[in-house]
Amino acid sequence: METTTDLAQAPLREPAGLQIYVNGEWSEGRGATLVSANPARPGEIVAHGAEAVASDVRAAMAAARSAAPGWARTPMHERGAVLVRAAEYLESNSEAWGLELAREEGKTLAEGIGEVARAAQILRYYGNEGDRPAGEVFSSPRRGERILVTRRPLGVVGVITPFNFPIAIPAWKIAPALIYGNTVVFKPASLVPLLAMRLVQALEAAGLPAGVLNLVFGSGELGNELVEHPDLDGLTFTGSTGVGRTLSGKAALRGLPVQAEMGGKNASIVLADADLELAVGQVLFGAFRSSGQKCTATSRLILQEEIADEFLERLQSRLQEWVVGDPVDPATHMGPVVSAAAADEIRAAIRTALDQGAKLVCGSTPDPADGGISLATGSFLTPSVLEIPAGDAAENIVWREELFGPVLAVRRAANVQDAFDLANESEFGLSAAVFTQDATRILDALDELDVGILHINSESAGADPHVPFGGTKKSGYGPKEQGSAAREFFTHTTTVYLRGGSSA
Numbered sequence: 001m002e003t004t005t006d007l008a009q010a011p012l013r014e015p016a017g018l019q020i021y022v023n024g025e026w027s028e029g030r031g032a033t034l035v036s037a038n039p040a041r042p043g044e045i046v047a048h049g050a051e052a053v054a055s056d057v058r059a060a061m062a063a064a065r066s067a068a069p070g071w072a073r074t075p076m077h078e079r080g081a082v083l084v085r086a087a088e089y090l091e092s093n094s095e096a097w098g099l100e101l102a103r104e105e106g107k108t109l110a111e112g113i114g115e116v117a118r119a120a121q122i123l124r125y126y127g128n129e130g131d132r133p134a135g136e137v138f139s140s141p142r143r144g145e146r147i148l149v150t151r152r153p154l155g156v157v158g159v160i161t162p163f164n165f166p167i168a169i170p171a172w173k174i175a176p177a178l179i180y181g182n183t184v185v186f187k188p189a190s191l192v193p194l195l196a197m198r199l200v201q202a203l204e205a206a207g208l209p210a211g212v213l214n215l216v217f218g219s220g221e222l223g224n225e226l227v228e229h230p231d232l233d234g235l236t237f238t239g240s241t242g243v244g245r246t247l248s249g250k251a252a253l254r255g256l257p258v259q260a261e262m263g264g265k266n267a268s269i270v271l272a273d274a275d276l277e278l279a280v281g282q283v284l285f286g287a288f289r290s291s292g293q294k295c296t297a298t299s300r301l302i303l304q305e306e307i308a309d310e311f312l313e314r315l316q317s318r319l320q321e322w323v324v325g326d327p328v329d330p331a332t333h334m335g336p337v338v339s340a341a342a343a344d345e346i347r348a349a350i351r352t353a354l355d356q357g358a359k360l361v362c363g364s365t366p367d368p369a370d371g372g373i374s375l376a377t378g379s380f381l382t383p384s385v386l387e388i389p390a391g392d393a394a395e396n397i398v399w400r401e402e403l404f405g406p407v408l409a410v411r412r413a414a415n416v417q418d419a420f421d422l423a424n425e426s427e428f429g430l431s432a433a434v435f436t437q438d439a440t441r442i443l444d445a446l447d448e449l450d451v452g453i454l455h456i457n458s459e460s461a462g463a464d465p466h467v468p469f470g471g472t473k474k475s476g477y478g479p480k481e482q483g484s485a486a487r488e489f490f491t492h493t494t495t496v497y498l499r500g501g502s503s504a
């Protein structure tokens with residue numbers, strides 16, 4: 001592994017100011033100080049301001065409630081035009097905001113710019129929803145009648161988003177919420193408030209009416225305030241399994257529709273006939289891009305025994321050239337994880353995994369004194385590959401738990417069925433990847449693998465805006481996201497028995 005620029009030498013940039021947005025007005029939060037720091041350079045403040053307080057959430061809810069009828073009555077094409085203009089605004093700012101994203105979250109500059117462009121693509125997709133079918137028509141068993149299924153917005157939707165896609169995930173929740181006529185109170189992860197503010201700024205610049213989208217920064221307490229507010233009509237959440245289950249439980253107790261996208265422990269399976277060059281490259285991207293901080297990241301690798309040694313050698317040699325360092329340096333492949341606290345947790349999990357019998361294939365031991373490298377400090381981690389010998393492997397933390405970092409757990413499979421069984425050996429079922437050129441194996445994978453997203457010969461991460469996104473088993477709760485699937489969550493249906501009205 002290589003490293004890039006000496007971060008201590010680079011000049012510090014000026015921090016941006018953070019403001020909350022309620023009923024079309026920007027204002028200073030009145031709560032605790034909120035500081036967004038660069039995980040690559042802890043001394044560099046990317047943005048600062050203050051959190052909202054409970055009364056701001058109540059004001060945001062009131063604004064969203066009073067804006068709801070007018071927004072719902074606005075023709076979908078007009079709502080869509082706002083989203084398309086916001087997409088253009090994001091595109092014209094993608095370089096500057098992509099840089100802010102890389103500094104705030106720690107993914108590379110190329111990924112940061114790509115994510116802003118992706119948010120624009122999502123806004124554009126939903127911006128064109130008015131051109132697509134708006135419901136269904138059924139025939140009726142009765143003469144002179146048709147049965148229509150039309151859609152109504154839920155009303156006021158709470159949007160709670162994680163740190164790892166600071167603008168794309170907010171866009172993929174807020175865009176469908178808005179196009180289907182809902183109003184929104186948005187609480188982003190406190191680690192990445194600046195990009196959340198940029199998205200709201202783009203929608204404001206695009207002409208979104210006051211009150212339709214409201215932004216509050218704050219901790220989990222504000223999330224609770226939101227989910228417990230009597231005026232909330234639905235909640236969409238992406239983040240950790242623990243928080244997702246708690247919020248889903250609270251929403252369900254109140255009879256609210258909820259959509260929660262939570263954990264993953266995604267397997268890539270490399271079968272003996274796979275193109276190893278292709279597979280190594282894709283596994284590398286799936287496991288280590290964005291420092292492994294994607295719910296769709298490859299965190300388990302299952303190798304068919306015949307090719308396991310060769311695959312691991314190739315992976316090791318590719319990782320030797322993998323550059324970890326300043327995310328804004330174009331030579332960097334992988335930046336830090338999002339915070340020093342996250343890095344500490346991941347290091348502790350690696351330590352546990354080694355104690356539980358995993359073997360380090362490559363990476364460094366978490367302790368620099370054991371031969372670890374100097375970057376394995378602060379928020380930086382070395383990409384790590386750990387092989388778990390057969391036996392009680394299923395209990396190993398690195399096989400079982402989502403660590404949300406650049407850590408890949410490897411197991412060997414005796415045959416194809418064994419490989420599929422190992423992949424299914426998880427409480428989660430978000431995504432998987434299978435590498436093979438054999439059509440029979442591909443068709444078997446479709447039948448065997450219990451996942452919401454299956455990549456054949458490509459990395460386990462990645463999602464297009466026009467197709468459903470979400471997992472099976474405990475990865476998700478409620479309707480799926482993206483594409484026309486999003487409509488299931490963001491609308492109620494009305495079944496209309498329609499007759500002409502004349503007795504003649």
Ligand code: UN1
Pocket residue numbers: 162164165169238261293294295296460461462463
């Ligand atoms: C992707 O695979 O590019 O939180 C998107 C996450 C997912 C999005 C993954 N909701 O990582």
